[in-house]
Amino acid sequence: MNVNEIRKDFPLFQKMINGKSIIYFDNACTTQKPKQVIDVIMEYYSEYTGCAGRSIHKLATKTTEKFEKAREKVAKFIKAKPEEIIWTRNTTEAINLISRSFKFEKGDKVLTTNLEHSSGIIPWLHLSKKGVIDLDFVFCNEEGIFDIEDFKEKIDKKTKLISIVFGSNVTGTKVDLKEIIKIAHDNDVLVLADGAQTVPRIPIDVKKLDVDFLAFSAHKMCGPTGIGCLYGKLELLKELSPFILGGETIKDTFLDKKSFEIEDVPHRFEAGIQNYAGVIGFGAAIDYLSSIGMKNIEKQERELAKVLMEGLLEIHNLELVGPKDWENRNALAAFNIRGMQPHEIAIFLDEKNICVRSGMHCTHAFHKYIGFDKGSVRASLYFYNTEEEVKIFIEELNNIAKTLGK
């Protein structure tokens, strides 16, 4: 894989800002977009804007074809069937779709963890506050590693669902999802995995994983913002009760019976005019990643993780979040410099054209758990980043740490 060639696909990497190129290390937040994705979005708006699944004129027909083709692409990417893919705005909406559509009965328990992103925890806290579910947590250790036995202990007869982050956006660690799913299924419990940080960087086979539901976002994998999806096993999707209804979610309406006939899965979950440009752009992002190869993407990230971690560990006053060994994490590291505020560090790096994120990264519970009450700085890389960029970042961070840290 030739990273320098790949970078030519990304308009932002060709730009100079304040006379210098940008080092973009905020990929866990959102990724940059290649021209292959930008072009298809432009093409939809400039050449065939129409509504999918409704009108039958040529523009609408083309929109329908591209819209459903994108569903096939996303499905194939994770080894699912097209009808098992529901378009959502993002991972957050996909998790909310389950929390709002799952037929919970009084006393049903949902098990989640202290490492979740807000998207994976607030919907459950909300339901628990309303008395719809009982909520319980499995706690990881301070490095973000779980003891699999804790899942066994927390599951009881009332447990219906485990909602778990597959790859953490703060420790960079991944859970042993296959093992957790096995434990869950042995106890008739379903599993919803938050794949926001995992689907973009490793090959995924939902059938081999046997995961029941998987949520992810296009914008974290070179696709547009405002589009994501929920994968679900078809028979399970049929059991859900859609929480938004309207145009395209029904086959017929009966005022006399005060009822309606619901559409088939997945369309019954996609109410109203959809984000066609986003969906088509998502399809192009899938084509793009597939043309590079997910195995190559994973390999490049492993190499970047190694240089990143080795560099960070050389900084004497750096406090790292998560495990020290790069083998146990992806190319993502959250940290603090003793004596400095996270936002201060991010601002100094921004002055050097290095984009990182600072704050809680939507993981308030975990930050508090490890005593990082003010949050942390996070550098998160993707396959298009280079070792050279990592070296520049480490050098600039080291200068900041030496001059301003304690």
Ligand SMILES: Cc1ncc(COP(=O)(O)O)c(C=O)c1O
């Ligand atoms: C682990 C994880 N889950 C969920 C989300 C939410 O993703 P989105 O904002 O695309 O819904 C993020 C975003 O950073 C994330 O990192």
